[in-house]
Amino acid sequence: MLLASLREQVCAAAVRSYRSGLVRGTSGNWSARDPLTGLVAVTPSGLAYEKMTPEDIVVVNLDGEVVEGGRRPSSELPMHLVIYRRRPDVGGIAHTHSPYATALAVLERELPPVLIEMALVGTRVPVAPFAMPGTPEVGEAAVAALAEAQACLLARHGVVAVGRTVEEATLTAARVEEMAQIYHLAAQLGSPEPIPAEVMETLVRKYRGQ
Ligand SMILES: [Zn+2]
DSSP states (O other): OTTHHHHHHHHHHHHHHHHTTSSOTTOOEEEEEOTTTOOEEEOBTTOOGGGOOGGGSEEEOTTOOEEEOSSOBOTTHHHHHHHHHHOTTOOEEEEEOOHHHHHHHHHTOOBOOOSGGGGGTBSOBOEEOOOOTTSHHHHHHHHHHTTSBSEEEETTTEEEEEESSHHHHHHHHHHHHHHHHHHHHHHHHSOOOOOOHHHHHHHHHHHTTO
């Protein structure tokens, strides 16, 4: 099997996210890029996560042509490919419709830095403007928003997170959902104020080990 280890990583990230409630049904998609060949391993379209195995993960090139795999790649593959083309540093992508973060995306509201964990993602989680699902325009909108954070919200749609690996991207997607949930709870109790910008910048440097 071509890129067996990468396909295992993509499958494990998707199944783990499903089991932890980050996605429901067949929503969401995951991918990873092989640094040697530049090929991308991506989750298939419309397959139940309970049944997903590494063999179901599709290997494509950066033009979206299937190199190996018997299934149709995710319908959001164009978004993944645009991000990989424009961001050589990205090795993995996680896309979810996790409910608390997506509720903010519905309102086209960013997730502000109300928690210290935000510094692991950026200084805020911005919202990328709406683009038609399944088109490269989703990727273009995401790339612009991802210039300032490791994750962004897709207006009226969901969350996209990037990382050096698919595990890192998945961890960030989970962190964004957790922060959105806590922000929602805090907003029931009062008016959560953002952490001041200079404190956020210090936290970001601290978490990056600088
Ligand atoms: Zn989606």
